[in-house]
Amino acid sequence: MAKQAPKLDLRTSEELVNEAKNLIPQFTPEWTNLNDSDPGITLVKVHAWMTETLLYQINQLPDRNYEKFVELLGVKPNLATAAQTDVAFKLKKDLGAKDTDLIVNIAQGAKLEVDDSELDTPIVFETSRSLTAINAAIGAIIVPNTEHHDYRLVTEYNAKEADITVTAPFYPFLQQDGEQRGMFVGIALRPHQKVDKPEDYLQDRWPLGELNLTVSAAEVYDYYQQADQEKRILGPYAEAALLPHQQTQAAATVSWSYFSSTAPEKFLDDASWQTVAADGEGQALAQSGHIALELPANIPLFRFSQLPRSVWESIGALRPPSNHEELVTDIDEQVIDAADISDQEWQEMGVVDEELLNTIKSCCDSGTSLATLLSDAGVTLDTATIRSKTDWVDLSEDYALPSVAQTPMIWLRVTPQTNHFARRLFKGVFLNTVTAKAQETWFDQRLGVSDGRPNQSFALPRTPLLFDNAKNQPLIELVVASKNEQQVWQWQIDFYGADSESQIFVFDPVAQAVQFGDGIFGAIPPAGHQIFVRRMEVGGGVAANVGSHTITKLKRAIKYVDSVTNPLPAIGGQDTESTKQTRLRAGHEIRHRDRAVTAEDFAELALNTPSIPIHSAYALANVKIQANGDELQIDKDLPGAVTVVILPYKTTPRPQPNELEIKAVGDFLNQRRLITTQLFVAGPQYVAVTAFNLSIQVDAQYDLKATSDAVKQRLLTFFHPVIGGREGDGWPFGEDIYLSDVFRESLEVEGVVRAFDLSIAIEGTMNNDDRIEIEAEQLVYLSRDVMNVKVSYAYR
Secondary structure, three states: OOOOOOOOOOOOHHHHHHHHHHHHHHHOOOOOOOOOOOHHHHHHHHHHHHHHHHHHHOOOOOOHHHHHHHHHHOOOOOOEEEEEEEEEEEEOOOHHHHOOEEEEEOOOOOOEEEOOOOOOOOOEEEEEEOOOEEEEEEEEEEEEOOOOOEEEEEEEOOOOOOEEEOOOOEOOEEEEEEEOOOEEEEEEEEOOOOOOOOOHHOOOOOEEEEEEEEEOOOOOOOOOEEEEEEOOOOOOOOEEEEOOOHHHHHHHHEEEEOOOOOOOOHOOOOOHHHEOOEOOOOOOOOOOEEEEEOOOOOOOOOOOOOOOOHHHHHOOOOOOOHHHHHHHHHOOOOOHHHHHHHHHHHHOOOOOOOOHHHHHHHHOOOOHHHHHHHOOOOOOOHHHHHHOOHHHHOOOOOOOOOOOOOOEEEEEEEEEEOOOOOOOEEEEEEEEEEEEOEEEEEEEEEEEEOOOOOEEEEEEEEOOEEEEEEEEHHHHOEEEOOOOOEEEEOOOOOOOOOOOOOEEEEEEOOOEEEOOOOOOOOOOOOOOOEEEEEEEEEOOOOHHOOOOOEEEEEEEOOOOOEEEEEEEEOOOOOOOOOHHHHHHHHHHHHOOOEEEEOOHHHHHHHHOOOOEEEEEEEEEEEEEEEEEOEEEEEEEEEOOOOEEEEEOOOOOOOOOOHHHHHHHHHHHHHOOOOOOEEEEOOOOOEEEEEEEEEEEEOOOOOHHHHHHHHHHHHHHHHHHHHHOOOOOOOOOOOEEEEEHHHHHHHHHHOEEEEEEEEEEEOEEEEEEEEEEEEOOOOHHHHHOOHEEEEEEEOOO
């Protein structure tokens, strides 16, 4: 329970009366009748009552006093911040024509909206930089595989929409038999071209410039394929909080390259791949995020059907033959029967002698005999004709063409450079992406006219004003203008050090107003001069922390852009902190001074992470918890390590933080920890109730099923980590289970007369003791599936 603020004067009216009575003999000794019946005592009591009323008012300090007091302590309100995320632009199909542009420039500040008709106020996002969008689409993703084949194609390509579907989350890297293998990405250039006229696009070349990608990692509760089984990621997700230099080192563990050879048969030759510069938080494929690749111009384009058979075989597919040797091999391995190939097709491939053709069709039941016949006749089959033949698939079911087989693509490769790469599941790769923030930029906003008085203040017409976090200054350009000139006045945090000539202003984030000096500290704008904002950025708020694929509306049409979406959730939006919140936070901040030293400091500071709704946090000293694929590595007794376990404010059955929430908490604590501390942030570990048996008796007036369901729901709520517990404020970390508490909760349900025969199994171990101990960092998970509630009527 929070302590009450101390009062300035604690005296009550009774104490004031007694104090006055004690002073009477000193100043008026002749006044001897101090009984209640004396008129003087009556006046003393009246004045004491009036004084107590005044003292009550004095004790009610206005908010402004508290604001200034906490300001003196160095505690300032947390200001509004803008949520941000990556957005991916998809270009129009019209750009499929041969004479259209390969590049579309999307200017900085493009306005997008969350497409939700139920919003009272539109949520607007602006792109934070210009984007050179390439007329291209992701065509194929090939990843290492542990089952049956070296690789597998994890995408299906829709040529009509120029879009892919990822069939299942995938690991981009694999270490097997001492070898590290990585992922291939095919990117189709001008994906809406007319495939029936490929000759029209022979002049297409990959344009010089930056290629912007965004990768999306699989989250807790996503499904993925392992062997032949579909599994669900149960978590928790846990990751190390890296400092900037550590992130740079992590990025160096992978290498991005492109296929530079003009000979597709060299696809698996390392010498045919050229390394390219990569940047962005997602480049190491250890987390979701942006990737910027600096690609040269004129990268060769190859259809998947042009890649060598070895590539097809590595993903478990057989490419139709493209030369003499491959056709002979397929006939020899009985993939195709020579007799199924028509006379005309044999003739087109170079078998023009009628006798030889008849011999081939009548006796060649193997590739060896065919090869001998052709060799003896001095015939080599026409490779170009074999390659161009389109009905091989109809002649043999062993041939299979992927949906992307005929699409021209450049090929990228990302490979691990060490044995210590991150094993992280991913579920998507998106093209033409750029960061967007939940803000609006406004120009030429008039504030008013100066009257020449000191300490003038002008409220902003649009709020809240955003701050540049790196420079810690408001994003506003203020102008004081007369008829003849305009002068830009500079922002300063306060008027300290200013003189009467300093053309500065101060911004009040609570009042959302700009304030000028008094002529001594800071100049006064001359009377009659206009005060206006040339440029300012406003926005922010938690409402903009929207989920993935919700920013799908273009506020204004952009030429050649068909649609937009956000592959990742938006995060980082925060409302301006109220005075009450600042006041409550001040006491905690004075204690730890915004520095994390003890485990309690880490847990408490984690709760203050801007824009992340965290219900509770628990810090484990000398413990490292980190995810490795779908496994959790726990290292105890590791000096200098701290793992902060966070529970998000979610009411789902088993709440877990997502990847971006983990990263935001890690980045926030990174700025406040000792440099020698190893920091890890994780979601909670749940200990599962695997069996739950309870018998109840119900009053005859109540329905058995309805009462049983009510008991189950009450107990599910009771064990919930966010809305459960004895006080309804969440089941605490490490809280032991008492069977007596379960009985009490059951008896609180209307209609329940008795509860008995309770037994609870934790992780398969039955425990009938009244107290079941839970580890300090764990939470309890009870599901409806394991609850066996026997119900009957209680007859008296």
